[in-house]
Structures are given as C-alpha cells and as structure tokens.
Amino acid sequence: MRGSALATAVSATVDASACDxxxxxxxxxxxxxxxxxRRTMRLARAPCRAPRRASTRTxxxxxxxxxxxxxxxxxxxxxxxxxxxRGSTTFFKPRARDDDDDGARAVPAIARTHALFAIxxxxxxxxxxxxxxxxxxxxxxxxxxxxxxxxxxxxxxxxYGFSEGWREDGYVVGFDLEDADDGRRAMVGLAVKYAxxxxxxxxxxxxxxxxxxxxxxxxxxDAVDADxxxxxxxxxxx
Numbered sequence: 460m461r462g463s464a465l466a467t468a469v470s471a472t473v474d475a476s477a478c479d480x481x482x483x484x485x486x487x488x489x490x491x492x493x494x495x496x497r498r499t500m501r502l503a504r505a506p507c508r509a510p511r512r513a514s515t516r517t518x519x520x521x522x523x524x525x526x527x528x529x530x531x532x533x534x535x536x537x538x539x540x541x542x543x544x545r546g547s548t549t550f551f552k553p554r555a556r557d558d559d560d561d562g563a564r565a566v567p568a569i570a571r572t573h574a575l576f577a578i579x580x581x582x583x584x585x586x587x588x589x590x591x592x593x594x595x596x597x598x599x600x601x602x603x604x605x606x607x608x609x610x611x612x613x614x615x616x617x618x619y620g621f622s623e624g625w626r627e628d629g630y631v632v633g634f635d636l637e638d639a640d641d642g643r644r645a646m647v648g649l650a651v652k653y654a655x656x657x658x659x660x661x662x663x664x665x666x667x668x669x670x671x672x673x674x675x676x677x678x679x680x681d682a683v684d685a686d687x688x689x690x691x692x693x694x695x696x697x
Contacts, residue, residue: 523682526585526656529622530674531685534695535577535659537631538617540567552692554669563668564691569614570670574639575661576646577618578604579629583654584678596653597628603649604630611638612645620659623697631661643675650677657683664688 535551543549549567569575580596582588588596604615614633619626634642643660650658656679664670674685 520682522585523656523679526679527674527683527685529625530620530657530659530683531687533620533622533625534692534697535672535689536619536621536694537567540616540631541569541614541633542567548694550692550694551670551672551689552695553672554688554690558690565667566664566670566689566691569633570661571663571667572636573614573633574636574642575631575633576642576675577620577629577631577659577661578646578650578653579620579627579655580653581627581629585656593628600649600653601630603652604632607632607645607649610645611635611641621695621697647675647677654678661689 532553537549537551539545539547540549551566578600580600581593583596604612608615612632612634616631617628618631619628621627632642632646646658650656655677657674657677660673660675662671662673668690670689672687672689674683674687676683
C-alpha cells in the first residue's frame, strides 16, 4: 500500500511538472506569435507613410511651378517712378517675340542707375488672403521698409503686379548699384518674414528699351526662379 501510494504521488508530480512545462512552452509560442504579428503590422504600415510624404512634396512642387508661371508672365505697374511725371503710372509687360520695336519706349532711367527690388506682403505663400489682411500686412511691410531706408535703401515707390484675375500691391525699393548684394539679402529677409515665396529683382537690359526681371526665391525653393525681359507698354486690358 505504501509503495503504491508513493508511486501514485510520484506519477502525479511528474504529470503536473509536464503540464507546467507544456503551459510554459505554449506561452512562449504565443509570445513569439504576438511579436511576429506586431512586426508584420509595422512593416505593413511603413510603406503608407512614404507615399504621403511624396504626395506632399509633389503638391508643393506643383504649386511652386504654377506660381512661377504666374509671376513670370505677369505685368508690372510702377506708380510715381522717380524721373516720371507726378501721378503717372508706368506699365511693363514681358517682351514677346512678335513685339514691334518701332513703338518701343525707354524704361525709366532709374532701372539702369539703381538695383531695384519689388516686394509685397499680400497672400502669404501664394494663399489668397482677405483684402483687409493684405492691407494690414502691407502696412507693416511699409514700416519695415521705412526703417530699411534709414540704412541704405535710397528710393521707394508703390507698385503692383497683376495678370488676369490676380493683383498684388507692394513696393519697389532702390539701392545703389554697389549695395545690390546687401539690398538683395535685406529684401529676401523681409520676404521670408512676410511668408513671400519670392521677390522681383530688376536690372538694366541690353538697351534703353528693356530691363531684366528676375524672380528671386525667398520662402520658396529655386523652382520659382525665372528670368524675363520686360518692356514698357500701355495699360494692359486685363
């Protein structure tokens, strides 16, 4: 009897131990399955992020391309340019291949004697803002330009760029030619402050009847950079 009871007890202990080992093994298997499942889920999610980032970059590039085209083909209007009759507005357009040179008019002389830059605070990053918001932003910009004039900005006058269905008011600022680099840095800095994608830089053309207008990137990439030859024109009917 005693021997039989002892054998039974030993057998029960062995069975319990085996059950515990089996339970531990099963738990280990379950842990491995969960770890693998989590890794699989992470791998499954990973490719989803890249397309979103790529899509965002593509949208930004497309927007900059559209703005580059808009800015490159737009007209300019300069109000009360130094050396022109008071109260007058001088209009410019991108030169076309079929333009008739017979009626060409000389660009204002200041385009040859100064480094000129046009800037606005309208429509930050190309997003349409209300007229009130644009006016407030331009008023702050004008105050900054007044402070800049105390440094080395020599001349300033009101201007606006426009095309069909689009207009942005701003200012043209003139620096001495030897201060062109400093002027460019200062104007780009202001453009970044007011979240402007770019500014215009003007310089003399090949003759008295043309000037070069370059779109200089500020808060946007070099994708908006463009060079256009501008000529004087009558007020465009747009």
